[in-house]
Amino acid sequence: MSARTLQNAYGTLTEPTTLTVQRRLPGPIERVWAYLTDSDLRRQWLAAGDMPMEVGAKVELVWRNDELTDPPGRRPEGFPNEHRMSCRITELDPPHRLAITWGSTGGVSFVLAEDGDRDGVLLSVTHRRVDERSTLLNVSTGWHMHLDVLVARLTGQQPAPFWDRWTGLRHEYERRTPV
Numbered sequence: 001m002s003a004r005t006l007q008n009a010y011g012t013l014t015e016p017t018t019l020t021v022q023r024r025l026p027g028p029i030e031r032v033w034a035y036l037t038d039s040d041l042r043r044q045w046l047a048a049g050d051m052p053m054e055v056g057a058k059v060e061l062v063w064r065n066d067e068l069t070d071p072p073g074r075r076p077e078g079f080p081n082e083h084r085m086s087c088r089i090t091e092l093d094p095p096h097r098l099a100i101t102w103g104s105t106g107g108v109s110f111v112l113a114e115d116g117d118r119d120g121v122l123l124s125v126t127h128r129r130v131d132e133r134s135t136l137l138n139v140s141t142g143w144h145m146h147l148d149v150l151v152a153r154l155t156g157q158q159p160a161p162f163w164d165r166w167t168g169l170r171h172e173y174e175r176r177t178p179v
Helices: 029-037 133-155 162-176
Strands: 012-015 018-026 058-063 083-093 097-100 107-114 120-128
Touching: 018 133, 029 107, 029 120, 029 133, 120 133, 133 162
Parallel strands: none
Antiparallel strands: 012 018, 018 120, 058 083, 083 097, 097 107, 107 120
């Protein structure tokens, strides 16, 4: 199995307001789980924040997207240098399933499944109840880009400049997403 197989796969609307994005990653599954749950590893591709491993636990995620790639690229207007969001763990089944609340949406679930041999992992990220198109475009673009950075981290590659790639993906999601 090639870790690149789904590297550029676009998220799909599995329901009118539900986005699902998948990536094949090099395992083992416990390694990928650590990148979801350990603050130091998660901050390398998404956001920092301690995550107590218990349903109901509070998590504050802290995004610093300018620090994800070197160079970071040009940040679009309206995006702060840092963004914080309080979440709660709603489901937990290590190392296979993690679900958390996510702002005003229906939450995000991460599902890990061994894919082929022990060294392959399929990650499915599902973001539910993203009602507004503008939010859906940002969410789709964001998950796509953050997951591409995760693939790069797990495969020892250099990710593309975050904001430059994000901007290109945003235009593509505008084209692909129904009005």
